[in-house]
Amino acid sequence: MSKKAFAESVKGTVVLKADNISVGYVGQPVVRDLNFEVKSGQVVCVLGPNGAGKTTTLMGLSGVLPVMSGSVEMFGAVTVAGLHRRARAGLSYVTEERSVIKSISLRDNIRLAGIEPQSVLEFFPELEKRIGVRAGLLSGGEQQMLTLGRALAREPRLLLADELSLGLAPLIVDRLLKAVRDAADQRNAGVLMVEQHARKALAYADRALVMQRGRIVLDLSGDEARARIHEIEETYMTRSAESLEE
Numbered sequence: 001m002s003k004k005a006f007a008e009s010v011k012g013t014v015v016l017k018a019d020n021i022s023v024g025y026v027g028q029p030v031v032r033d034l035n036f037e038v039k040s041g042q043v044v045c046v047l048g049p050n051g052a053g054k055t056t057t058l059m060g061l062s063g064v065l066p067v068m069s070g071s072v073e074m075f076g077a078v079t080v081a082g083l084h085r086r087a088r089a090g091l092s093y094v095t096e097e098r099s100v101i102k103s104i105s106l107r108d109n110i111r112l113a114g115i116e117p118q119s120v121l122e123f124f125p126e127l128e129k130r131i132g133v134r135a136g137l138l139s140g141g142e143q144q145m146l147t148l149g150r151a152l153a154r155e156p157r158l159l160l161a162d163e164l165s166l167g168l169a170p171l172i173v174d175r176l177l178k179a180v181r182d183a184a185d186q187r188n189a190g191v192l193m194v195e196q197h198a199r200k201a202l203a204y205a206d207r208a209l210v211m212q213r214g215r216i217v218l219d220l221s222g223d224e225a226r227a228r229i230h231e232i233e234e235t236y237m238t239r240s241a242e243s244l245e246e
Contacts, residue, residue, distance in 0.1 A: 013040050015158045015190035021070035023060030030056045031214040043184050043191040045201040048211035054194040058160050062093045090157035098143045102136030113150050120149035123179045141172035152183050161193040177204045202226050210236050
């Protein structure tokens, strides 16, 4: 069976399920009692103010941090494995830190990951003219394209992405989010992405989870979230909104 045929055969299956998970540090939970799932071919965005627990959630789901209670199910099986084992099973995890080696070329950054450059250029053909340039001389947007392109070139069954838009111009953000959407639509990847820019993220998302103070307070379809964007931005996306509830 071809990769495309296999992707079609599993479209809509659950690739990630969080079952009442709590995650934290040194015995203290930061996020509590999270319940949600991500299906293949689906883009789910996680929104909320700084400090809501979004990054901690991704760290628990990826295996970087152990869950303190509840369980994580990935590709149909409960897992307590670390990040590297989950990656071998089909997970790609893009953190908010751009993972590039600045002293070597864009081409060598790709090859060092065991990937052919053409696989990355399929997502970001604009990088071809910069293929021999040292990564440290690339713009922030080009570095993020390199980071995301390598993750997508692995053809993950599940992509976790943390703040792809951080510090980047709107046009570059659209380019990155379109590549994520294409990976879901064309390669059937399930995607869970954390974003501060609610409007940008919701333009590409099928569902939205809104977090405050370590909990999910809204779980909406993409259409519902887009219809309620003003409420989401004014009520849930600022630290001042959190403090009003305390």
